[in-house]
Amino acid sequence: MKGESWPRLAVTLFLCAGTALAKPGVGASTFCTRYPTAAACVGGQPACTYCHTSAPEKNAYGAALEAKMPPATTAPRPLSDGDFVTALAIALGGVEAADSDADGVGNLVEIQKGTFPGDKKSFPNDIPCAGGTNPAYTVCKYDYKYVYRKLLLDFCGTSPSYDVLDAFVKSTQAQQVATLDTTLDGCLATEFWRGKNGQLWQLAHKKIRPVGTLKAGEDAAAFAPLADYYADYHLFAWANTDDRDARDVLTADFTVARTPPPTTYLRAPVSCPNLTDVECGVGHTCIKTGTFAKFCQPSQFVAAAFRSGNLTSSWTLAYNVMFTALPRNAAAQAYRGYLGLDIAKQEGLYPIANEPKDYDGKGVTKPLCQQCHATLDPLSYPFRNYNGLTDDPATPGQQALQYYPQRIEKIFSAEAPNITQIPEAGFIMGKPVATVKEWGTVAANSDAFLVATVNDYWKLLMGQPPLPEQNAEFVNLWQRLKTAHNYRVTKMLHELIRTEAYGAP
Numbered sequence: 001m002k003g004e005s006w007p008r009l010a011v012t013l014f015l016c017a018g019t020a021l022a023k024p025g026v027g028a029s030t031f032c033t034r035y036p037t038a039a040a041c042v043g044g045q046p047a048c049t050y051c052h053t054s055a056p057e058k059n060a061y062g063a064a065l066e067a068k069m070p071p072a073t074t075a076p077r078p079l080s081d082g083d084f085v086t087a088l089a090i091a092l093g094g095v096e097a098a099d100s101d102a103d104g105v106g107n108l109v110e111i112q113k114g115t116f117p118g119d120k121k122s123f124p125n126d127i128p129c130a131g132g133t134n135p136a137y138t139v140c141k142y143d144y145k146y147v148y149r150k151l152l153l154d155f156c157g158t159s160p161s162y163d164v165l166d167a168f169v170k171s172t173q174a175q176q177v178a179t180l181d182t183t184l185d186g187c188l189a190t191e192f193w194r195g196k197n198g199q200l201w202q203l204a205h206k207k208i209r210p211v212g213t214l215k216a217g218e219d220a221a222a223f224a225p226l227a228d229y230y231a232d233y234h235l236f237a238w239a240n241t242d243d244r245d246a247r248d249v250l251t252a253d254f255t256v257a258r259t260p261p262p263t264t265y266l267r268a269p270v271s272c273p274n275l276t277d278v279e280c281g282v283g284h285t286c287i288k289t290g291t292f293a294k295f296c297q298p299s300q301f302v303a304a305a306f307r308s309g310n311l312t313s314s315w316t317l318a319y320n321v322m323f324t325a326l327p328r329n330a331a332a333q334a335y336r337g338y339l340g341l342d343i344a345k346q347e348g349l350y351p352i353a354n355e356p357k358d359y360d361g362k363g364v365t366k367p368l369c370q371q372c373h374a375t376l377d378p379l380s381y382p383f384r385n386y387n388g389l390t391d392d393p394a395t396p397g398q399q400a401l402q403y404y405p406q407r408i409e410k411i412f413s414a415e416a417p418n419i420t421q422i423p424e425a426g427f428i429m430g431k432p433v434a435t436v437k438e439w440g441t442v443a444a445n446s447d448a449f450l451v452a453t454v455n456d457y458w459k460l461l462m463g464q465p466p467l468p469e470q471n472a473e474f475v476n477l478w479q480r481l482k483t484a485h486n487y488r489v490t491k492m493l494h495e496l497i498r499t500e501a502y503g504a505p
């Protein structure tokens with residue numbers, strides 16, 4: 001693979017325009033310590049817009065908080081982190097009863113129901129079942145017939161015949177409940193749901209970001225076959241079907257093969273010295289690369305000891321690392337795709353003290369950049385040895401898409417004076433991690449992963465993110481995905497179809 005032959009992508013730096021918050025991370029964490037089940041805090045932290053219009057201008061809620069902070073005359077600015085936390089905690093309590101944006105609903109109620117206390121156009125809309133009759137369904141109440149039709153449409157892509165629906169309606173409620181469960185299980189095994197380009201693959205698109213003109217392997221592009229992202233879809237589908245752990249998508253050190261229809265996903269052997277292409281599964285070849293053993297999955301060149309699911313897939317390294325020294329895009333895209341935290345939108349900021357260091361000389365210590373890069377750069381450090389497409393001049397064509405120790409020293413040392421000082425240890429969500437494998441484990445075990453996972457399905461099945469009045473059911477679902485179902489998505493889906501949000505027309 002010749003690095004020079006592909007177009008260089010400009011390094012994307014996150015320019016957090018106009019942010020002059022005094023204490024972005026500290027403020028958000030103080031808020032979430034006080035309101036841990038608020039919609040703005042489940043799995044993440046409130047964005048700057050919670051208190052600001054365009055920073056430093058505050059919205060009505062932010063202004064109300066500021067008025068409760070000790071005046072600058074008695075408490076000179078900037079406050080220390082400790083003083084700020086203490087003062088903000090008092091201020092938060094002091095404005096809970098007020099209705100700062102004058103939309104008729106108090107701040108505390110808005111915080112708990114997931115609407116914005118600083119935006120008068122955002123308020124809870126949970127008028128219970130007012131009027132409205134639909135002759136075909138029992139409106140505003142869980143309706144088994146409605147659920148049966150919706151479930152078949154959502155998970156099987158079909159509608160029931162008149163006779164089938166009639167038989168369902170005439171069965172007892174206990175039978176209807178059982179029919180819904182068996183129907184769901186049947187649908188989850190269909191090509192519509194789990195097959196190539198099926199619903200599950202649609203869910204994965206935003207995480208994987210496929211580019212057909214760069215595809216290798218099955219359905220390879222004629223122009224520039226860089227890597228086979230079907231491997232990423234296979235692992236995602238594996239982790240989200242049958243009795244498997246959804247966290248595998250971020251932590252697996254194995255690869256997954258897809259059978260011909262009826263589609264199942266099989267764990268492929270890590271190395272396959274004696275396997276044939278056929279035994280490796282459809283669309284997969286048993287290959288040997290460089291000094292490593294043979295691998296079953298096409299184009300997965302990272303050695304198993306350094307693999308962490310789709311974080312380190314060939315496609316991730318080809319497309320998100322590409323030619324960059326410090327792979328910020330790889331870290332940011334994983335953070336956004338799998339945890340729902342978009343640093344460019346100032347989500348998931350956990351600034352680390354004395355960061356960023358700007359090892360690669362990109363100017364990220366400038367005030368406008370510093371705030372986001374204090375989170376993003378430490379988030380990216382563990383990826384420093386994962387090589388994209390850049391050649392090591394000493395071994396041209398040998399080091400693409402691999403974990404390559406001393407990668408910065410060997411390939412990028414001329415890019416900036418301090419660049420070789422980039423550490424491999426970094427931070428994710430404020431927690432120190434030594435490697436990408438640790439990064440993946442912390443990410444997969446986080447509330448953010450649970451929230452993002454359930455939110456994906458919720459949006460697919462309900463057509464939009466949870467409404468304020470649905471927040472309680474939503475929180476229950478993602479919390480139980482961990483506590484009751486040990487990360488089995490199939491079990492979560494059986495609960496999801498029981499919710500009022502899904503079953504009330």
Ligand SMILES: [Ca+2]
Pocket residue numbers: 099100101102103104105106107110116117
């Ligand atoms: Ca209000």
Ligand SMILES: [Ca+2]
Pocket residue numbers: 101103110115116117118119120121122123
């Ligand atoms: Ca409001």
